Amino acid sequence: MFCDRxxxxxxxxxxxYCGDRDLAExxxxxxxxxxxxxxxxxxxxxxxxxxxxxVAINLANSHYRRRALHRRVTPLITERxxxxxxxxxAGVDVRRALLALRPRYRxxxxxxxxxxxxxxxxxxxxGVPEGTVKSLLHRAVGxxxxxxGDRVLEEVTDA
Amino acid sequence: MxxxxxxxxxxxxxxxxxPQADRLWERGRRRRRRQQAVSGAAGLAVLAVLAVTxxxxxxxxxxxxxxxxxxxxxxxxxxxxLSQPATPQDAxxxxxxxxxxxxxxxxxxxxxxxxxxxxTAYYVARGPDGTVCLVQAKADTQTxxxxxxxxxxxxxxxxIWLEVVNDAERTLAGVVPNGYALATTDGxxxxxxxxxxxxxxxxxxxxxxxxxxxxxxxxLQIRADLDPGESEPGExxxxxxxxxxxxxxxxxxxxxxxxxxxxxxxxxxxxxxPLEAEAALRERGYHLSWRYEYSTASNxxxxxxxxxxxxxxxxxxxAGMDGEVIVFVSPADEAARPMGEEC
Numbered sequence: 001m002f003c004d005r006x007x008x009x010x011x012x013x014x015x016x017y018c019g020d021r022d023l024a025e026x027x028x029x030x031x032x033x034x035x036x037x038x039x040x041x042x043x044x045x046x047x048x049x050x051x052x053x054x055v056a057i058n059l060a061n062s063h064y065r066r067r068a069l070h071r072r073v074t075p076l077i078t079e080r081x082x083x084x085x086x087x088x089x090a091g092v093d094v095r096r097a098l099l100a101l102r103p104r105y106r107x108x109x110x111x112x113x114x115x116x117x118x119x120x121x122x123x124x125x126x127g128v129p130e131g132t133v134k135s136l137l138h139r140a141v142g143x144x145x146x147x148x149g150d151r152v153l154e155e156v157t158d159a
Numbered sequence: 160m161x162x163x164x165x166x167x168x169x170x171x172x173x174x175x176x177x178p179q180a181d182r183l184w185e186r187g188r189r190r191r192r193r194q195q196a197v198s199g200a201a202g203l204a205v206l207a208v209l210a211v212t213x214x215x216x217x218x219x220x221x222x223x224x225x226x227x228x229x230x231x232x233x234x235x236x237x238x239x240x241l242s243q244p245a246t247p248q249d250a251x252x253x254x255x256x257x258x259x260x261x262x263x264x265x266x267x268x269x270x271x272x273x274x275x276x277x278x279t280a281y282y283v284a285r286g287p288d289g290t291v292c293l294v295q296a297k298a299d300t301q302t303x304x305x306x307x308x309x310x311x312x313x314x315x316x317x318x319i320w321l322e323v324v325n326d327a328e329r330t331l332a333g334v335v336p337n338g339y340a341l342a343t344t345d346g347x348x349x350x351x352x353x354x355x356x357x358x359x360x361x362x363x364x365x366x367x368x369x370x371x372x373x374x375x376x377x378x379l380q381i382r383a384d385l386d387p388g389e390s391e392p393g394e395x396x397x398x399x400x401x402x403x404x405x406x407x408x409x410x411x412x413x414x415x416x417x418x419x420x421x422x423x424x425x426x427x428x429x430x431x432x433p434l435e436a437e438a439a440l441r442e443r444g445y446h447l448s449w450r451y452e453y454s455t456a457s458n459x460x461x462x463x464x465x466x467x468x469x470x471x472x473x474x475x476x477x478a479g480m481d482g483e484v485i486v487f488v489s490p491a492d493e494a495a496r497p498m499g500e501e502c
Contacts, residue, residue, distance in 0.1 A: 007178040012171030021172040029178060036187020094170035114167040131479050135450055138477040139487070141163065 003032050006049055010056050013110050018060055019099045027063065031056040053115055054125045057107055097147035105140035108133055229354040230340025230372045238291060238313075239337050240271045240283045240353040248272050251282060255296050260305035264292055273355035274332070281332055281355055293321045293334045293355065308334075317370065317377045330359040338374025409445065409478045428476060433468030433488050446483040 007028055014024035034055050035042055042048045098106055111122045112133070119137070123130040229239035236242070249271045255261055263286055264270070270284035278299040286292040286307035294305035308319035318333040334354055335342075342349045342356040344367070349356045351370070368379040428436050433449070440447055451469040471488040479485045 003178055003180040003183055008174060011174040012168070015172035016167060016170065021175065024172060025174055025176050028174070029183060032178065032183045033186045033190070036184045037190040039187065039191075091170040094166050098167070098170070109163070110167070113163045114171060116164065131448070131485065134477055134479065135485055135487075138475070138485075139452075142475070144163070 002035070002048065006035075006052055007032060009049075009115060010052065013053065013115055014056055014060055016095065016098055016114055017057065017106055017110050019095065023060075023063070027056060027059045030059055034059075047121075050117065050121060050125060053111065053117075057111075057125075061103070093148060097144050100147060101140055101143055105136050105143070108136040109140045109144070112137055228352060229335075229337050230351055232337035234336055234338040234374045236337060238283065238334070238354050240273050240355070241269065241285065241291075243271060245269075245271065249282070251284075251294070252280075252296055252298065252301075254301045255294070255303045258303040260292070260294055260303050263287070263305065263307055264294075270294065271353070273334075273353035274357050276357055276359060279330075281357060283334055283354060291319060291334055293319060293332060295321060295330070295332065316379075318368075318379050330357065332357040332359075333368075333379070335370055336374065338372050339370040339377070340372035341370070343369045343371065409482055409484050428473050428486070431473045433471060433473055433486065436473045436486060437468045440484060440486075448479050448483045448485045450485055450487050452487060452489050 010028035010031055011021070011024045014027050015021050018024055018027070031052050035048065035052050042051055045051055098109065101109065107126060108122060111117050111125055112119065117125060119133050120130055123133045126133065228243070232239035232242075251261070251268060251270050261268075265285045265287050268284060270282045272280060273283045273293075274281040278297060280296045280298070282294040282296065284292045284294055288309075290307045290309050291313065292305055292307035294303060296303045304321075306319060306321040312319055313334065313336050318335050321330075321332045321334075333342075333356055335351060335356065337354065339351050342351055342358075344358065349358065351372070356368075370377040370379065428439070431439070437447060447468075449468055451471065452474070468486075469488050473486055474489045475487040477485045477487070
């Protein structure tokens with residue numbers, strides 16, 4: 001059940017983060033294998049899903065570090081528009097704007113606004129102070145606003 | 160008007176493949192069993208023998224030359240490294256005086272050399288308002304950076320981190336309280352003898368550091384390595400002065416410059432010189448924190464927190480955690496904006 005539920009969210013998050021659905025699916029599966037591997041510990045955690053999200057983002061970063069292709073691949077993917085099932089213009093624009101963000105900004109946006117973690121949780125997952133997350137999100141949302149033009153974005157506030 | 164979460168949900172790719180939960184579980188289970196087998200008593204015994212045998216054949220891990228003492232120093236007292244008499248080697252290099260981190264240190268500067276790794280030295284120094292600072296000084300490039308944090312953070316969180324990332328490597332160092340002699344990660348063991356440990360390069364798979372010593376064990380979360388290829392020399396966190404009475408807090412999670420906010424009259428903040436903005440905001444009772452942002456040679460950006468206004472142009476503001484106003488500043492040539500009206 002956990003795997004079924006989280007797989008879709010992980011693919012979505014990694015797809016937004018990496019800009020590549022195939023890679024996102026591979027990394028999501030690997031993240032879930034890690035979850036299964038450490039399940040005795042993970043199941044005791046307050047939020048096993050959050051742990052999986054952190055692992056997933058770290059896997060994506062490790063992948064890019066190994067390949068050292070991050071900056072070269074991302075623009076190609078952006079141009080190509082890999083997501084045929086959601087190829088509505090709006091989605092493409094949003095993904096393109098997201099991929100134009102620095103990885104650190106993108107991480108904060110995906111964790112906070114796509115996966116729905118609170119600012120505090122996002123800070124915990126990124127391992128940075130909450131104030132830093134606020135700063136990152138402020139700048140990231142500003143850049144997304146600039147990129148997306150008239151589609152004004154509302155920032156989500158913490159409950 | 161859609162919110163950002165909805166836009167992202169609409170744009171996120173849906174999986175084409177169906178996860179095979181049984182196979183995932185089986186793969187995870189096999190790895191777990193292998194892991195358990197390796198970590199079993201027999202495995203440990205074999206590894207111990209191998210480690211002793213092979214240690215002499217392998218290149219030594221990055222050596223961190225440390226004096227000794229903080230691991231045995233009583234907890235709760237002043238940091239051991241700072242309580243030692245100063246020696247000539249504790250003097251900060253002359254070239255460091257012009258760096259931004261030097262401006263963050265309490266005057267007169269009270270610093271101690273805590274660790275050295277090749278051409279890079281790590282000093283522990285006192286910051287303003289009782290904070291403790293960790294300064295990294297690279298002699299080969301004559302560059303310095305650092306971080307400061309309140310002593311309370313040492314007690315509560317067990318560490319004040321300093322992370323430095325550049326195109327070539329990532330270094331993670333930390334100041335820890337007295338009573339810890341060893342920092343252990345998946346990547347090895349590192350001695351702590353002057354309240355400082357240094358990981359360079361940072362073990363990529365490690366997520367925690369275990370401190371051990373007379374003070375017992377303490378587990379620290381390593382900050383996630385989430386910015387691959389990004390040339391950010393660290394997320395610097397100077398010690399923020401706790402909000403004291405008498406300042407005007409800004410509301411959390413809102414744009415402090417929005418029209419319906421008390422700071423809206425300060426919308427002309429954007430474009431001001433930081434010193435000018437500081438005067439205007441302090442006059443109105445706001446508590447300030449600064450973020451200096453600029454591009455690096457590879458145009459990847461850089462953000463560092465400072466406790467005093469840097470040179471440049473104000474580009475924005477946000478609400479901080481403790482009611483303070485975070486003011487963003489960019490170098491003047493990167494943010495050529497018209498001067499605003501008086502706030």
